[in-house]
Amino acid sequence: MTQLPGLLDTEAIRKDFPLLDRQVHDGKKIVYLDNAATSQKPRQVLDALSAYYERHNANVHRGVHVLAEEATALYEGARDKVAAFINAPSRDEVIFTKNASESLNLVANMLGWADEPYRVDRETEIVITEMEHHSNIVPWQLLSQRTGAKLKWFGITDDGRLDLSNIDEVITEQTKIVSFTLVSNIMGTVNPVETIVRRAQEVGALVCIDASQAAPHMVLDVQALQADFVAFTGHKMCGPTGIGVLWGRQELLEDLPPFLGGGEMIETVSMHSSTYAPAPHKFEAGTPPIAQAVGLGAAVDYLTAIGMENIAAHEHALTEYAVKRLLEVPDLKIIGPSTAEDRGATLSFTLGDIHPHDVGQVLDEQGIAVRVGHHCARPVCLRYGIPATTRASFYLYSTPGEVDALVEGLEHVRNFFG
Amino acid sequence: MTQLPGLLDTEAIRKDFPLLDRQVHDGKKIVYLDNAATSQKPRQVLDALSAYYERHNANVHRGVHVLAEEATALYEGARDKVAAFINAPSRDEVIFTKNASESLNLVANMLGWADEPYRVDRETEIVITEMEHHSNIVPWQLLSQRTGAKLKWFGITDDGRLDLSNIDEVITEQTKIVSFTLVSNIMGTVNPVETIVRRAQEVGALVCIDASQAAPHMVLDVQALQADFVAFTGHKMCGPTGIGVLWGRQELLEDLPPFLGGGEMIETVSMHSSTYAPAPHKFEAGTPPIAQAVGLGAAVDYLTAIGMENIAAHEHALTEYAVKRLLEVPDLKIIGPSTAEDRGATLSFTLGDIHPHDVGQVLDEQGIAVRVGHHCARPVCLRYGIPATTRASFYLYSTPGEVDALVEGLEHVRNFFG
Amino acid sequence: MYQDVILDHYKHPHGRGLRDGDAEVHHVNPTCGDEITLRVRLDGTTIEDVSYEGQGCSISQASASVLNDLLVGKELGEAQRIQETFLALMQSKGQVEPDDAMEEVLEDAVAFAGVSKYPARVKCALLSWMAWKDATAKALSQEAKTA
C-alpha cells in the first residue's frame, strides 16, 4: 500500500460509508472516483435522516405541538451549523435552497427584480468566466436576455487558469455583478478570489462565488472571501440530495426583493397585497427541505469532526500522487493545471484519441466509476477543442490504492482499444 | 372501539409508520392530527431512501458507470410511477420540483416570460380564489406586480364554498390563467373543478390546479380534471420533504420558456447562447432531488397498494364521524362546510372565545397534535373575521379513537379555560 | 406553562379597557393574529396609567394584565428595568429559574418563566410589552415637542 504524508485514516473513514462496500460487475468492489458529481453519504447522515422521520417529523414554524417545535428546532439548528461551518456573521444570512443551481438563480433573479442601486438593466454588465458550470452560466444568460444587460467573461489560459490579464476591461464601472467559481468542477483549478474581489469592489460590483466544488473540500470562510453571495450544494459534501445553500450579506438580503412566493416567506397576506418575512425566510417559500437540512447539518458535523484542513491536506497529497501517476500513462493529457498547486482533487484528461465514453465504459467494467462528457462545462471543452474529457475526482475516503487502480484501468483501456 | 363502515385496517397500517409510536409529554402516545401540514412516512418510504443512498447513490443522467445508470433508472422510474399515479398521458409531462410552492411559482414564471399567445401583461387578467393557500396567492401577486396584469378572485360563501355566482364577470376574455385549489387546506372544501374549467375553456384561459391537499387523499386523474397544470407536494402524501410535482400539458411545456437555468436543463451551451433540453428536463435545473423522487415513488406505490378509493372512503367515514362528534362540543363552530359532503378530512373550528393558540397548547399537553393559526390561508380568516382557527386533519392511519381523543381533549380545554 | 397566576390574569384582567392617554399604539403579531391597542398616560416621569384593549391568546392577555399591575405608578427608569428583566426571562429558553431577586422585580410575571420554553408563544407574552415600550417612546417625543 502506498503511504503518503498527510493522508487521513481512510480505513476508518470508509467504514462510515455503506456504499463504498458495494460490489459491481460480478463482485468487483467499487472504486468511486465521481465525487465532483456527487459524494457518498456517511452512516451518520443517513441516521440523522431516519431519526428525523421516525421521531420528529412535522412541518416547521408556527406549530404549537411538540413535533412541530422539535422539527423547527432541528431545521433551524441545521442553519446554525451551516452558518458556523462557513463562518457567517449571522445565521439569518443562510438561506436553504434545493441545490446550488437554485441558489445561483436566486441571486440572478433578486438582481433582475431589484430597484436601484442593485438593478440590472441594459446600461449594466454582468461578468462570469469561461470555466463556469452551466448552473453559473445559464442563469446569467437568462438575466441578460431578460434585462438587456451585457454578459461578459474571463477566458482561460492554456494551462487551465483564469486569464485575468484584461481584468480592468472585463470588470468596469458598468459591472453590477461578478459571479465565478471558486474551484472549477472540470479542471480542479482554484481561482484567485482576492484579485477578482478587489477589482469588483473598486467599481462597486457585487460578487457571487460558486463554492459548490469548494465547500466539500476546504475551509470555507465567507468573511475571508469578502464576497456578497456564496452558493453551494449539499449532495457534494456528504449531505442528502435536495438541499443547497445561499449565503448572502444581511443588508443585501434585506434590500433585495423575494423570488419565489408562498407560505413561510410572508409576514402578512391579504388578497390585495402581502408583506414579506425578514431573511432568510423571505427567500424560503413553501415547506422547506426539512429532513435534507437536518441531513446537511449532520454532514457538516461529520466533516468538522474530521477537520476541513485535514481533508484538504489529504486531497492535496492524493492529487500530487495522482498527477504524477497519470502523467506516466502514455498519451494521457491533463486538461487543466498539471501540478497539484492551487488545484482541487478533480482531474480531467484525454487519452490519445480514445473517446472518453469508451474510456469510461471500460473503466466501469473494472468497477471504476469516473465521469465522462463535458461535465456541465461545455465552454471549457470548446476552448480546448475537445468533445469531452474523462474526469476522476477524489474525496476524503479516496486512497492511493484507488489512484493505482485507475492507472491500471487506463492501461487496460489503452490495450483494449490499442 | 367505534367501528364505522368503510374504514381501513388502521391497526395494520399504523405498524408501517414508526412515528405513530412516538410518545410525548411523559409517555402519552401521540395523536397526530396535523396531516394537512405534513403526513408521516411509512417504513417502505424510509427503506427506499436508505437503499438508494446505501447502494445506488450517484448523480443522474450522462453517466456511463453502473451507479449513475442505476440512479438514473431509479429517478426516471419514479417519474413513471408518478405519471401513472395521476394518469398523465405522458411521463415527460411530470416535472419534479422542490415543493408545491415551487411548482406554482414555476407556472407563474413560465407565463411571465412567455411570448404570445401565453403572455401575461397589463392587458390581461389572472384569476385565483379567496380560499387559496399563500403559495397560490403570492406567486400571482408577484406576477401581477411585475407584469401589470390584473389579479381577480372568487369569494367564499358563509358555509365555506366558492362563490361562483359571478363567474362570468370574474373569468372574462381577458383572463389568461385561472389558478385554484382542488381542496382547501384550511376548510377542507372540495371545489367544483368542472364548472370553473368549462368557463375557463370558453374564454381560452389556462387552468392551473393546486392539488396539494387532493393528491394524498383521493384519486387524482389529470386527464379527467382537464386542467393545463396540476401542482402537488411529496411530503403531504407519505413522501419525503424536498420534492414537489408539476404536471403540465406537453404542448405547453414545449412552448413555454424555462424558469431556472443550469445543468441538466440544457441541450447545448456556449458562452454566447444556450438551447434547452425537451421537457421535463428543461424545467429541472441542477441536480434534482434524486433520493426524494425515489422516496416519492415508494410513497406512490404504498398509496396505490392500499388504493386511493379506499383511502378516500376511509377519510370520508372518519370525517362524517368527526363532524358529528365535534358539533356535540358546546361553543364549537366549524369554519367551512359542516357536513361531510364534498369536503376532505380537514376540519377547522373555533371554540367559543378561547384563542386557538390556547386550544392547541392544551391539546398538545394531552399528546394531541393539531395546527393553530391562519394555516397559510389568512384571507379565509379575514373573510370570517377571526384571528385564527384550530385545525384537525386526518389521514389513512387516523382512527375514530383519535376523533374521540380530540373531542375529550376539547372538553378538557373548555374546562381549563372555562 | 399555564400557571394558575396566568389563568387568573387571563380570566380577570387588570386595568383592561381604553382610558385617556398621552399616546396610543396598535401592535399585531402577524403569525397568530394577536392584536393590542394600548395607551400610556404619563405624569412627568411617572406612569399614571396603561390602558389597553385587544384580542389574543391567554398568554398575551394575561401578560398585558400583569404589565398593568407592574408598571402603573412606577417611575420610567424603574419601569424600563422591569421591562428588560421580563424580556430577558422570556428569551431564556427555559434556562432561567427565577430567584428571589427576580421575583422581587417581576412579582406575578415570574409565572411566565415556563412560557419561555415555547418559542411559538414567546411573542405572545411580549406583545403588550413591546407595545408599551413603543407607546412610551411616542408619549415622550410628543412631550418633548410640545415642551
Add this chain to the structure above:
Amino acid sequence: MYQDVILDHYKHPHGRGLRDGDAEVHHVNPTCGDEITLRVRLDGTTIEDVSYEGQGCSISQASASVLNDLLVGKELGEAQRIQETFLALMQSKGQVEPDDAMEEVLEDAVAFAGVSKYPARVKCALLSWMAWKDATAKALSQEAKTA
C-alpha cells in the same frame, strides 16, 4: 458490450471518408459531443453510396461502418426495413436476443444488441442511422423538386 465485431469496425471502419453525394447532413449528439457528417448518393431507388466523416466513441464510429456495409447497394425499401430493425433492437433495453431471422437482416449489426442495455450509449449507436435517414429524405425531396 464491446463485441470483437464492434472493435473491428471501430479500428478498421468501412467506407469512411466523404465522397460525392446527392445530399449531406451534419448531426451532433449534444450530450457527448459525437458528430457525424454524412452523404447519400442515390441511383433511382438504389443506394449507391453512403460516405461519412466524424468523431465520436467506438460505438458511434463502428455503427457508421456497419451502416455503410449494410445499406450500400440496397433498394430504399429494403434499407428502411434494416434501419427499422436496428432501431427496434437498440430500443430493446437488452430484452431482445437476436434470432436467426434478425441476424439475416442485420448481419454484423446484431453485435450491437449488448449496447441496448446501456441507455447512455444507445444514442451513440443510433447517431449515423438517424443521419442516414435524414440525408435520404433530403436527397429524395431534392430529386422530387428537380424532377
